[in-house]
Amino acid sequence: MRAGWVAGIAGVVALCVLGRFGSDYLLEIATLVLIESIAVVGLGFLTGFAGRISLAQGALYGVGAYAAALLVTRTGLPPLFGLPVAILAASAIGTALGTPAIRLSGLYFVMSTIGMQQILWILQMHWSSLTGGPQGVRGIPAFSVGGLVLDTPSRFYFVALIGAVVSYLLARRVIASRFGLFLRAVSDDELASATAGVPVLRAKATALALSSGWAGAAGFLHAYYLRYVHPDMFTLDLSVIFLTMAMFGGYRSLEGMLLATAILGGASEYLRPFGQFRLVAYGALLVLSMMFFPRGLLAVLPARRRR
Amino acid sequence: MLDVDAVQLSFRGVRALGGISLELREGEVLGIIGPNGSGKSTLFNVITGIYQPDAGAVRFRGASITGLDPRAVVKRGIARTYQNKRLFPSLTVLENVMVPALRRESGGLLGDMLGLPSARDGWRAARAHATECLEFVGLGTMAEVGAGSLAYGQQNRLELARALALEPALLLLDEPAAGLTPDERMDMRSLIERIHARGVSVALVEHDMRVVMGLCSRIVVLDHGEVIAAGLPADIARDPAVIAAYLGAQADD
Numbered sequence: 298m299r300a301g302w303v304a305g306i307a308g309v310v311a312l313c314v315l316g317r318f319g320s321d322y323l324l325e326i327a328t329l330v331l332i333e334s335i336a337v338v339g340l341g342f343l344t345g346f347a348g349r350i351s352l353a354q355g356a357l358y359g360v361g362a363y364a365a366a367l368l369v370t371r372t373g374l375p376p377l378f379g380l381p382v383a384i385l386a387a388s389a390i391g392t393a394l395g396t397p398a399i400r401l402s403g404l405y406f407v408m409s410t411i412g413m414q415q416i417l418w419i420l421q422m423h424w425s426s427l428t429g430g431p432q433g434v435r436g437i438p439a440f441s442v443g444g445l446v447l448d449t450p451s452r453f454y455f456v457a458l459i460g461a462v463v464s465y466l467l468a469r470r471v472i473a474s475r476f477g478l479f480l481r482a483v484s485d486d487e488l489a490s491a492t493a494g495v496p497v498l499r500a501k502a503t504a505l506a507l508s509s510g511w512a513g514a515a516g517f518l519h520a521y522y523l524r525y526v527h528p529d530m531f532t533l534d535l536s537v538i539f540l541t542m543a544m545f546g547g548y549r550s551l552e553g554m555l556l557a558t559a560i561l562g563g564a565s566e567y568l569r570p571f572g573q574f575r576l577v578a579y580g581a582l583l584v585l586s587m588m589f590f591p592r593g594l595l596a597v598l599p600a601r602r603r604r
Numbered sequence: 605m606l607d608v609d610a611v612q613l614s615f616r617g618v619r620a621l622g623g624i625s626l627e628l629r630e631g632e633v634l635g636i637i638g639p640n641g642s643g644k645s646t647l648f649n650v651i652t653g654i655y656q657p658d659a660g661a662v663r664f665r666g667a668s669i670t671g672l673d674p675r676a677v678v679k680r681g682i683a684r685t686y687q688n689k690r691l692f693p694s695l696t697v698l699e700n701v702m703v704p705a706l707r708r709e710s711g712g713l714l715g716d717m718l719g720l721p722s723a724r725d726g727w728r729a730a731r732a733h734a735t736e737c738l739e740f741v742g743l744g745t746m747a748e749v750g751a752g753s754l755a756y757g758q759q760n761r762l763e764l765a766r767a768l769a770l771e772p773a774l775l776l777l778d779e780p781a782a783g784l785t786p787d788e789r790m791d792m793r794s795l796i797e798r799i800h801a802r803g804v805s806v807a808l809v810e811h812d813m814r815v816v817m818g819l820c821s822r823i824v825v826l827d828h829g830e831v832i833a834a835g836l837p838a839d840i841a842r843d844p845a846v847i848a849a850y851l852g853a854q855a856d857d
Contacts, residue, residue, distance in 0.1 A: 467717055474716030475706045475727065482692045482703045489690035491674040492652065492683070494707035494770055503713065549694075 330562035331457040339511020347504040348484030353410040356417035359531025361516020366434040383517035391509025421528035433527030440521040611660035635820030683772035693752030701734035704769040
């Protein structure tokens, strides 16, 4: 436990040093990895703790990004107002579309999330009066808090770093809570959970709401990262990448998910010349990780299993 | 206390329960016996809301609980164990019992996330309650062990602790002594006696006649989804219909 805190603080210090001295190019990549880690940690509530696999996280990330982008460009409100709006929008849409399906068993739930992913993409692409359609949303201002404009890669990197750290710490709280324990029980045995007094459906719906909310928060940051949103940023490809990160990194290990996001997110940048074939590598990795370490990356390391 | 009234249930035309009626009185240990496939576990599943009966009613303390979902039945004060143990294998022994112990704590998720004092108090109270239940069944020293790595006899006792943490008025036990060594059976028997002594009424499905005869104040015998006898243990042991059902079942096996 104490060793974990030391490692965590050392990691944050290292990331701060990176933010101070890293090149702009490196910081752009690192910023994206930090933002994506938030969406992946959120997805972890479903994959690791509720035993449900979702392929809609990319679209919900998009909902958060669009909510932030539209709010700031249409109303001119300060950027930070967009954060609760992005979280609530993604959470509400994810819960509304996902809850009817959450009682379904594994495979059927996955299919329904693919449907959710496609519906949201189509809305982003074709509901032009709201979303700008294939034009996307341009003209997103630089992120600012109060009078402080965080427009350089280094400055915005620290915004993403704070976001990622808060996301991780809150997620830890959630998992250690009563609700987190209920979720783990439900993913072990739904019937026994009901007999032990656990509100099974409510627990799974809450996991979905949290997972979507985390995607929304990540999407919010993404909108200010590129300062431009377009439907093709939030396709099924992105959902596959998020799922690979969550599964590869950690069945029930937030730290594993962070590590996998860093490795795969970093690697993805260097695989960019391969274009579409990058996804082949992700698909293969997903299959291999399911075959050889279904419990995630950190489970392979010599154990000091769960706290 | 528990009133099962003409409960019928069929699975795809195969009759599992053919109009079963029985009564369990407050404070008693009722034995439910019968050959394999006679409907004992099915009856438990109907009482606890896992199956909906095709006809008939289940009443508990005067109120109908027919068709309630499993969690609602738990709230009325009925807890159960399963014949094929259904623990949470990825949780520790203590966490297995924390799940039911935390069910009453009212603090919301937001309170947990913000670390409010009320949430921490609730957690502490549940932990104390769960620990007490573990000590009661003799697993006090195993709290931090993974439930998946328990020996078979310990799994039975963990299931009992998990049910007790719900503080039930009525406990349904589905073959708690199955697969145990003779010594463990005697321990299980005295454990059930101690639970009963705490004022919990018990319905016990069990094959081991020494456990049943020693514990139960009354016995109901099922065969092919029907009640074929009910009465005091001594009378049941002499009942020709019961003897025939058991001898017949042995010949079938």
